[in-house]
Amino acid sequence: MKRYFYYNLLFKFTLAFAILLPYSNISVKSAEGSTFTTVFDQDNQTYRWDGSLLYEYSSRGKLSFSLDSKLQSTLIKRSLLVGGNNQWQEDGKAKASILYSFNPRLGISVDFSEAYNVLGNQKILQSEIIGVSKYKPNQWLSLDYGLGGAVSTRRGQMGKKRDRGINMSWNGILNPKILNADIFRITLNIDEEIYRNIPSNSISLSGFFLKSFQSGDSISFNYSGTSGKKKFYSSSYTLAGINNQEKNEHNFEGTIVKNLPLNFEIEASSEILFNSYRYRANDTSAVIGDVSNRDNSRLSEDYYLKLKRNFKIFNMPIDTYASYRTSGYNENFAQDERDENSAYGELGGGFSIALTNHDSVSTDFFTSVRSFYHPAQYSHQNDRDVESEILNMNYLRIWSKYLMTRTHFNYRNFHQIYIYKEASADNNRNYTYLFAPEIIWIVSNWITVNQYFEIQANYITYDYEKNILSSRNRIFRRSYSRTEMAISVSDNLKTHIEYGYRYEDYGQLIFDEQWKQLTSWDRRNNLGGVGFDYYPSKQLKISPEYSFEYKREWTHSEEESITSADTTFTKLRVLSDRQDQRIISLELNYEFAELQNLTFLIQRRIINGWRRGHIRDDIFTVSLRRFF
């Protein structure tokens, strides 16, 4: 509890400090773009404090200073934890940098950083100081060398581990003006953490080339590669052994954009990634946790080709494109049964056309197949293909400056195909159709009405169960209507009202010459709300809001009646669940200036449901953001 009060006091203090700072005499005129933010958030399960401070100072001369700190503290109440007590989580870090430039070519800096993570009794504290000399002999070369010390303390339930050592870093950036490049940059970075117990080192090399031409053509290449070694503890115990990781990561990307005759443009790009990780352990007795089982390498490739053309037919501008993508990867794990190889092919295309000044249509489609392969002796039953078809269509009609309609149609089909008999019973097609028209009507300067409809059907049909009566074939249907009205009562008062209705049903899909639905449940939701934005002054906004959601669900079944003459079936529809939810909230927002504000939010939610019973949630949030 002491800790709670401590943070509460700290929070109040920082809040007061932040509010008063701009009006006090301690504001610093030379500060550049400094920011302070703090948030306190409370609900039934957690208390959370977030704070950050970024302060930058430059004396126009040779000295500059910056401070960047962040703190997040969370108290999780015991009700959220599995049989536990209240638990604190804290993450904090702060970094202060002082830079002194002797001249434009030579400077030195000193960075202090402190980071900690606390979780209950576990604590990690890392402190570092590093001095960096910066040398820029000319415009195309800059060199940095850093040397410092670091201390790392890890305290857990199983004891305390402390490690200390030296940090060194070398950075070089070569930026020569050659090959007429817009950008040609080569970066070399070497880091060495010489800790006593768990040292690490890495070397990174990257290169970037970009050349753009007046015609719009361009060419770019990017390579980055890292090799490194790192030691880490095998467990959290004090006497834990040390494991080693060696990693190699290489990434190459290239893109060419070229204008062709007849207004065609071609874009070709590729990305190749190779990662390799090797582990060594001094304790290999564990069956599950043997670190050498994590040895792996992966090569992935992605190639993309896109052909575009913009032209006119009967004075109607048309943008068209066609695309092709092929990609894949190969994995190699120490344990072969984890390996997977994949290949992917995708063909796509689309167009957008302005039919008139008031009508425009756009369409995109994609068809693709992704195949997965596995070592035959291990996991071949996971071999599978996924075939996909996607179609998106949009139609926009501007009837007048007061009335606009939008219509959206979407079709998707995913066909999942397991190749081998062990899993092929699960082969199925998943179809989704969505149709969504929308009307936007500006009734007058102070009233806008938006009406949105949506109809969706989702079918799942199993390849080998089409004619089985008790199949897993299913259909889900949904329709939704939402009416929104925004009313500007006066310059100081605006209101919005919303009402929505959703209908959903779900059931078995039976094939008897044609597909038929056997509904197993249906659900209806009524939802809506009303809210106000009231501006007593230019800076202050008061926003009360009320919203509700009433949900009802019915299950469907059949009752069989057998008489001597006949057997009859009576369809039953029984209310199986009802839930009413109401939310009332009040938000106050005070704007000191653009993007600088103080916000309070209080919210109460009440739920009454057959399954969930009575629940009450309260939320309180206060946040502050200031520049100085």
Next chain:
Amino acid sequence: MDMRKNVYVELLAFGLILSLSAVLLSCKNPFSHRSSEPPIGSSGTYEVPSTPQIVLTNLLYAYNEKNINNFRKCLSDSFIFSAYEDSVEAEQRGEGWVFYDWNADVEEAITRRIFQSYPLNSDSTEMSLIIDLSSNPLDQENDSTATLIRTYNLLIINFTEETAETTTAIGESSFNLSRSSLIGWSIDLWSDRPDENNDFDWADFKALYR
């Protein structure tokens, strides 16, 4: 200069198109899938995710049936996995990177490797997941977002010649879900937390396959 530029770009573009064409021509039709064998045995269980609770039921079945496609359908494209307690422990070991950037692709790859290492009907391994699917008083459900909190128990058995080594991962997961028009409900954020009396949780197990 202009001539040099044109030759420069055209040569590169030509080379790239030529290589792509060669790749295309050397492959079989990339838009035809392989044919499948008629099935034997059991099959996967999957329902349209029309409620947040159904997503967790699908997740449970996908895990026990080792069905990676059905598992992937439970995750949104913006999925994030988080395990704060385990992350702190990993940082303590100097191995914090294990939990960095854990998105949908990482989750899918890890789970697929787990499924491949613990296949159905294996003589040498077994893995079984139990999630308490009953409603939790702390659940929150709105029209398009929901948070469901569930306890789980994951039993992992590795059979050796003499004995069976059994490991149990116990903990609590908090799932933040959202609804989209086309795919229904899916998981955006999965936060895992160990049981107070059991140090080994689901996140620890998954991290071994990263």
